[in-house]
Amino acid sequence: xxxxxxxxxxxxxxxxxxxxxxxxxxxxxxxxxxxxxxxxxxxxxxxxxxxxxxxxxxxxxxxxxxxxxxxxxxxxxxxxxxxxxxxxxxxxxxxxxxxxxxxxxxxxxxxxxxxxxxxxxxxxxxxxxxxxxxxxxxxxxxxxxxxxxxxxxxxxxxxxxxxxxxxxxxxxxxxxxxxxxxxxxxxxxxxxxxxxxxxxxxxxxxxxxxxxxxxxxxxxxxxxxxxxxxxxxxxxxxxxxxxxxxxxxxxxxxxxxxxxxxxxxxxxxxxxxxxxxxxxxxxxxxxxxxxxxxxxxxxxxxxxxxxxxxxxxxxxxxxxxxxxxxxxxxxxxxxxxxxxxxxxxxxxxxxxxxxxxxxxxxxxxxxxxxxxxxxxxxxxxxxxxxxxxxxxxxxxxxxxxxxxxxxxxxxxxxxxxxxxxxxxxxxxxxxxxxxxxxxxxxxxxxxxxxxxxxxxxxxxxxxxxxxxxxxxxxxxxxx
Ligand code: NAD
Numbered sequence: 001x002x003x004x005x006x007x008x009x010x011x012x013x014x015x016x017x018x019x020x021x022x023x024x025x026x027x028x029x030x031x032x033x034x035x036x037x038x039x040x041x042x043x044x045x046x047x048x049x050x051x052x053x054x055x056x057x058x059x060x061x062x063x064x065x066x067x068x069x070x071x072x073x074x075x076x077x078x079x080x081x082x083x084x085x086x087x088x089x090x091x092x093x094x095x096x097x098x099x100x101x102x103x104x105x106x107x108x109x110x111x112x113x114x115x116x117x118x119x120x121x122x123x124x125x126x127x128x129x130x131x132x133x134x135x136x137x138x139x140x141x142x143x144x145x146x147x148x149x150x151x152x153x154x155x156x157x158x159x160x161x162x163x164x165x166x167x168x169x170x171x172x173x174x175x176x177x178x179x180x181x182x183x184x185x186x187x188x189x190x191x192x193x194x195x196x197x198x199x200x201x202x203x204x205x206x207x208x209x210x211x212x213x214x215x216x217x218x219x220x221x222x223x224x225x226x227x228x229x230x231x232x233x234x235x236x237x238x239x240x241x242x243x244x245x246x247x248x249x250x251x252x253x254x255x256x257x258x259x260x261x262x263x264x265x266x267x268x269x270x271x272x273x274x275x276x277x278x279x280x281x282x283x284x285x286x287x288x289x290x291x292x293x294x295x296x297x298x299x300x301x302x303x304x305x306x307x308x309x310x311x312x313x314x315x316x317x318x319x320x321x322x323x324x325x326x327x328x329x330x331x332x333x334x335x336x337x338x339x340x341x342x343x344x345x346x347x348x349x350x351x352x353x354x355x356x357x358x359x360x361x362x363x364x365x366x367x368x369x370x371x372x373x374x375x376x377x378x379x380x381x382x383x384x385x386x387x388x389x390x391x392x393x394x395x396x397x398x399x400x401x402x403x404x405x406x407x408x409x410x411x412x413x414x415x416x417x418x419x420x421x422x423x424x425x426x427x428x429x430x431x432x433x434x435x436x437x438x439x440x441x442x443x444x445x446x447x448x449x450x451x452x453x454x455x456x457x458x459x460x461x462x463x464x465x466x467x468x469x470x471x472x473x474x475x476x477x478x479x
Contacts (some may be wrong), residue, residue: 173409253410275439
């Protein structure tokens with residue numbers, strides 16, 4: 001595409017992108033707009049043949065792309081970001097329709113895409129040099145080849161971009177498989193890429209879970225970067241093990257937030273609520289368990305309730321809405337299960353018990369469960385919806401142990417006026433990203449990954465780049 005020219009993209013027709021071309025399919029599927037419950041446009045379901053063709057095209061494109069100077073790859077990534085920005089409004093509209101998120105948050109996600117590409121473009125692939133009298137040893141990093149990116153539905157655009165940018169920068173080719181719940185923005189994003197990158201460098205195949213599995217099993221795919229649930233992550237690892245693929249697994253979380261007794265209650269309580277209910281709780285690093293010091297428990301919970309009651313839930317176009325619907329029916333039923341279980345067990349709904357069956361879309365008013373027992377579902381599992389438990393604590397050692405008493409280890413928060421003390425607590429929490437005096441706000445500048453069953457490896461940040469590379473150590477003897 002020549003500079004300054006705005007590409008024409010039809011935002012109502014969707015194709016897989018294989019070898020630089022649009023591909024339809026005999027089998028189609030339709031996403032559901034979670035705001036209305038109505039079907040959206042047809043999307044082609046890629047066949048095994050489409051997948052094989054995509055892998056073959058990526059394999060063919062790889063040597064030339066790998067050998068393209070990094071400055072040229074960066075130039076093309078920069079052009080891609082620019083072309084995307086020219087369509088920001090259309091991508092925002094599309095994201096509102098497929099995800100239901102309020103327009104201002106959809107616009108933030110769309111704005112994050114050029115941000116992620118731009119940040120990666122500022123990086124260099126490192127070379128370490130070690131020299132002695134006898135030899136020089138260079139530790140270099142070379143691309144892996146064909147990578148597969150399997151993505152979830154909660155941030156369909158930004159999580160795809162977070163895999164595409166480091167993969168292409170380091171000289172890999174990548175095939176994206178979006179979630180069948182939110183395929184639209186990723187398909188259009190890859191279609192836009194055909195105007196910029198050589199065929200086969202960035203492709204997309206829409207499809208169901210079986211297609212994801214086929215990508216993991218494919219012998220010519222060198223790496224899978226997967227973001228999704230822990231249960232699926234285990235399957236991805238199992239399938240990928242058959243060909244010893246590299247895997248990066250970004251999985252579910254059950255983040256604890258510890259509130260120390262010296263916090264400014266009025267200021268912090270609404271922030272903690274935002275950490276729990278951002279994107280209607282459908283965030284891997286949303287706050288999912290809140291531990292409040294007993295001396296301020298009542299007051300803090302009341303402030304949380306006061307703020308929660310002001311949170312408006314509704315369609316993307318009402319500017320006052322802070323939350324949209326739950327993204328899909330399966331998730332809606334799952335989240336409703338946590339409401340039903342909490343009710344059946346007689347737990348206290350501190351912010352009221354919403355009528356979850358009242359609307360056509362998948363809307364749920366957020367609520368807080370006051371002090372359920374440690375073995376309750378709402379403490380033990382990740383609801384991935386707008387419901388969060390609080391519990392009091394009195395002994396710091398005990399609450400750290402309680403926060404760590406989980407197989408998850410994605411994120412965590414500590415809130416306290418004494419930043420040094422809060423930071424000391426943060427360092428003892430078993431999680432990949434811990435936030436002091438903020439709710440969870442991962443940034444592409446820092447590595448993002450989970451401990452324990454929240455993942456393997458990580459992406460983003462300088463170190464994340466290396467997840468798309470093989471170390472290549474060259475020992476050069478002087479004579
Ligand atoms: P999911 O695991 O159901 O699906 C994710 C993707 O995997 C989809 O594209 C799906 O089609 C594909 N898939 C399903 N079965 C597969 C298989 N056997 N082999 C290969 N691919 C397969 O997850 P979801 O419901 O889309 O997303 C929600 C989950 O993702 C939550 O648990 C959330 O915490 C987690 N998540 C994690 C991060 C992170 O960075 N750690 C970010 C967002 C979401």
